[in-house]
Amino acid sequence: MDILKETVTIEPEIIRIRREIHQNPELAYEEEATAKLVADKLEALGIEVKRKVGGTGVLGTLKGARTGRVVALRADMDALPLEEMADVPFKSKIKGVMHACGHDTHVAMLLGAAKLLAAHKDDLHETIKFLFQPAEEHGGRGGAGPMIEDGVMNNPKVDYVFGLHISGDQNSGVFGLRGGPIMAAPDTFKIRIIGKGGHGSAPHQTIDPIYIAAQIIISLQGVSGRMIDPVQPFVITIGAVHGGTKENIIPDEAFLDGTIRTLDESTRKRAKAKVEKTAEGVARAFGAKAIVEFEKEAYPVTVNDERVTEQAMKILKKIPRTKTTIVKPIMGGEDFSRFLHEAPGTFYFLGTKNPAKGCTYPNHSSKFKVDEDVLKYGAASLALLAMNFTDPTRDAK
Ligand SMILES: [Zn+2]
Numbered sequence: 001m002d003i004l005k006e007t008v009t010i011e012p013e014i015i016r017i018r019r020e021i022h023q024n025p026e027l028a029y030e031e032e033a034t035a036k037l038v039a040d041k042l043e044a045l046g047i048e049v050k051r052k053v054g055g056t057g058v059l060g061t062l063k064g065a066r067t068g069r070v071v072a073l074r075a076d077m078d079a080l081p082l083e084e085m086a087d088v089p090f091k092s093k094i095k096g097v098m099h100a101c102g103h104d105t106h107v108a109m110l111l112g113a114a115k116l117l118a119a120h121k122d123d124l125h126e127t128i129k130f131l132f133q134p135a136e137e138h139g140g141r142g143g144a145g146p147m148i149e150d151g152v153m154n155n156p157k158v159d160y161v162f163g164l165h166i167s168g169d170q171n172s173g174v175f176g177l178r179g180g181p182i183m184a185a186p187d188t189f190k191i192r193i194i195g196k197g198g199h200g201s202a203p204h205q206t207i208d209p210i211y212i213a214a215q216i217i218i219s220l221q222g223v224s225g226r227m228i229d230p231v232q233p234f235v236i237t238i239g240a241v242h243g244g245t246k247e248n249i250i251p252d253e254a255f256l257d258g259t260i261r262t263l264d265e266s267t268r269k270r271a272k273a274k275v276e277k278t279a280e281g282v283a284r285a286f287g288a289k290a291i292v293e294f295e296k297e298a299y300p301v302t303v304n305d306e307r308v309t310e311q312a313m314k315i316l317k318k319i320p321r322t323k324t325t326i327v328k329p330i331m332g333g334e335d336f337s338r339f340l341h342e343a344p345g346t347f348y349f350l351g352t353k354n355p356a357k358g359c360t361y362p363n364h365s366s367k368f369k370v371d372e373d374v375l376k377y378g379a380a381s382l383a384l385l386a387m388n389f390t391d392p393t394r395d396a397k
Pocket residue numbers: 101137363364
């Protein structure tokens with residue numbers, strides 16, 4: 001069977017669905033209309049549907065005629081809080097909300113794959129689960145955890161799980177894969193610096209939390225430069241500084257918001273401890289107090305199974321007019337990491353960068369624009385991975 005040829009016949013439908021979702025973006029845990037569209041489409045294909053899974057998520061289950069393995073395919077559904085500035089005729093109709101990470105394309109590609117797979121039900125092995133996940137962009141309490149708690153990875157137990165992300169950084173039609181860690185653990189933290197306020201002209205009578213905040217920002221870069229193994233990828237960024245009301249008032253307190261990104265659990269643990277100790281120590285040196293709080297439910301490192309990724313690469317190489325490449329890890333976080341804690345699998349990228357079509361902006365940009373010609377490749381890749389990994393004789397082939 002020529003899967004790409006079949007996908008080309010449903011390409012207009014995939015693009016239509018994508019544009020409909022793009023025009024009606026919904027934020028994390030508010031994906032009501034998107035979830036309804038997904039559930040209705042799956043039902044129309046004869047796929048068993050469970051709504052309201054893990055909040056606004058949808059689970060589709062397609063049973064094949066033959067015995068084999070269980071494969072789950074995941075798409076996230078949420079949009080981002082930013083105003084669309086992209087030059088497209090199907091611009092977001094919702095003010096201040098935009099599908100700037102391409103999750104609209106993920107939904108459309110997975111629905112495309114579902115259609116292809118449903119058409120081949122009699123040749124399929126065992127079970128394919130379609131996980132339409134809410135709130136990937138939520139951070140912390142993203143939608144993957146609640147879906148897992150609602151049992152999507154069990155009954156029947158998932159043997160392999162795959163997730164696809166569209167990427168504005170890679171060229172159109174290029175699949176990017178990597179075994180091992182591919183995305184970072186994003187640990188968000190807040191630092192509250194408690195000093196003693198007073199007059200700006202008499203700093204000696206105060207404990208200036210603004211000055212101490214500045215010292216802490218500088219010192220925290222020493223965590224990456226002096227306390228973490230230099231061959232381990234590590235990022236620390238302070239993205240927000242708050243404190244004070246007027247130039248001649250030294251306030252009582254100041255606040256810092258930051259994030260650290262790591263690719264392995266031991267560096268992660270060490271970095272968090274060092275951030276805490278450094279902030280507390282610097283504040284103490286100047287007579288102040290720093291309270292450091294890390295977000296509790298941060299996403300883990302996204303770790304792809306080496307063997308599954310290698311096999312997936314071989315499978316994707318068979319899709320005509322596309323390329324596969326090994327990508328570097330990315331220091332962004334991904335909720336898909338939680339599914340990979342439940343079953344081996346791989347999270348991979350599909351490039352959409354195409355200067356000739358004005359698709360040059362990265363994900364999360366207000367001008368992010370997708371080269372829709374690649375959506376068929378994405379749908380075909382998901383269908384192919386499901387067909388191959390459900391087949392128990394795959395290893396012998
Ligand atoms: Zn994103």
